[in-house]
Amino acid sequence: MKVGIIVSGGREHAICQALSKSKKVDELYCFPGNAGTALIAKNIALNVEDFNELKKFLLSNKINLIIIGPEKYLVDGIVDFLEEQNIKVFGPNKIASQLEGSKIFTKNICEKYNIPTAKFGIFENISEANKFIEKNNYPLVIKADGLAAGKGVYICNNKAEATLGIKEIFEGKFGKAKNILIEEFLEGEEMSYFIITDGKTIKNFETAQDHKRVLEGDLGKNTGGMGAYSPSRLINNELEKKILKKIIEPTIKGLKEIGTNYKGFLYAGLMIVKNEPFLIEYNVRMGDPECQTILPKLNSDLLDIILACCDEKLHETEIKWLNKKSLCVVLCSKGYPEQYKKNVLIKDIAKIKLDSDEYCYHAGTAKNEGKIYAIGGRVLNFVCLSEDFSKARTKIFDLIKLLNWDGGFFRKDIGYKVIDK
Secondary structure, three states: OEEEEEOOOHHHHHHHHHHHOOOOOOEEEEEOOOOOHHHOOEEOOOOOOOHHHHHHHHHHOOOOEEEEOOHHHHHOOHHHHHHHOOOOEEOOOOOOOHHHHOHHHHHHHHHHOOOOEOOEEEEOOHHHHHHHHHOOOOOEEEEEOOOOOOOOEEEEOOHHHHHHHHHHHHOOEOEOOOOEEEEEOOOOEEEEEEEEEOOOOEEEEEEEEEOOEEEOOOEEEEOOOOEEEEOOOOOOHHHHHHHHHHHHHHHHHHHHHOOOOOOEEEEEEEEEEOOEEEEEEEEOOOOOOHHHHHHHHEOOOHHHHHHHHHOOOHHHOOOOEOOOEEEEEEEEEOOOOOOOOOOEEOOOHHHOOOOOOEEEEEOOEEEEOOEEEEOOOEEEEEEEEEOOHHHHHHHHHHHHHHHOOOOEEOOOOOOHHHHOO
């Protein structure tokens, strides 16, 4: 069959790579794709934001399934649009996607269904928010309500930091802001928990821990993700039961009660406090770079799982995993997450030779006249499977050293909590 993927980065290259292993896939199309997907799929340069343009291409090329990677299109209602055209599409609809599209939407569901989360306040302007922070202890967490590419969160240790965060959000750093969310700071350790659901059946899709901060030691500014490892060191049977019973199941129930089903991947960003889970946020797709870390461990046909989800037959599908550890290191352009140069040549990328347990997923890359250039902040994702996290990280360092690219940087401490303990 013919399968299309809306692509924005390394996450979708990883999905594309996993799908390419399926014997049922005849052709893969990526919209618009990158230098990595070009090796295994047909990159199609069209304006994905024009849903009609996408629809015409899918119908004229008889594409059987389209998978939506980035959250923006999900929040904008691309699933609803394509379903109305009788095009099979994988991902949650517009209402369900508000779990990520509006943090306030999610907080209201948490409040109604007693889902454990940080105490919070919602504020409509700078003046109200500033009055609130005068009366509270620190640290505080300040969040933009809408999509912010993983960057609209401020962990504030004092009033000055909080005031700056409020000002930047309301002044539009992450897009137009009608509201702002201010939360208590939870002391614990973060974990990413993934499920896939067809609206009826919920199945675990592994765990991970990502590193959001740009500097080693989890310091510096928030990014879209500097690396990750899987599984999380925190997961255990008792904790997983709590996550499902207290957080995931009430959320799916809450969506049903407002008249919608959730279909697709759901990513719960959690804070674990003394083996108790608290919801930090939801993402309505696989995480990035968690997806790149998790998918190499999958020992089942990804296409079968996705089709079962689309057809509400997930209960008939067994999801198998390799019993290995996985670690991902993200190679970024110098200057990221602030200003960085674009169209920087990666001249030695052909020297990278990968073993069966090694992967190199492209994110912000483009191919021009046979050469590969860095065009984004996060450029390449190096992943290794191993029996041991430390060995996986060492192998990745060897690959990056072989690349010898002076236009980039990476964190050398990814997975330090499971390696340097």
